[in-house]
Amino acid sequence: MRCKEVAEVIEQEGFSPLPDAARGHVAGCAACSALIADFERIVELAHEIPAEVEPPSRVWISLRARLEAEKIISEPDYVVQTQSAPWIFHATPSLYSYTTLCLPPDMCATNPA
Numbered sequence: 731m732r733c734k735e736v737a738e739v740i741e742q743e744g745f746s747p748l749p750d751a752a753r754g755h756v757a758g759c760a761a762c763s764a765l766i767a768d769f770e771r772i773v774e775l776a777h778e779i780p781a782e783v784e785p786p787s788r789v790w791i792s793l794r795a796r797l798e799a800e801k802i803i804s805e806p807d808y809v810v811q812t813q814s815a816p817w818i819f820h821a822t823p824s825l826y827s828y829t830t831l832c833l834p835p836d837m838c839a840t841n842p843a
């Protein structure tokens with residue numbers, strides 16, 4: 731087995747435990763042994779990373795207020811009327827959501843029918 735084949739076996743089967751097919755090569759190959767050691771160290775360090783913590787809602791409220799104050803975001807002051815453009819909603823709900831949030835007001839006045 732060659733280093734490239736070891737990499738393929740590890741990619742398919744993982745390295746813990748090391749697949750039997752790769753074990754013999756890795757035992758005699760400094761490069762593959764170092765690679766396995768690096769993987770094991772990465773996994774070990776990853777376990778030390780604390781779980782992601784959801785920030786309190788006041789953080790989001792504060793952030794939104796700040797972004798609105800800096801005019802980076804704004805509340806939409808217009809809505810696509812489903813009665814005037816029902817094809818959007820029936821064609822693709824995600825497109826409807828996008829247009830509801832993102833279309834400039836002058837485009838909302840356009841009736842495609």
Ligand SMILES: [Zn+2]
Pocket residue numbers: 732733734736755756759760761762763
């Ligand atoms: Zn090797």
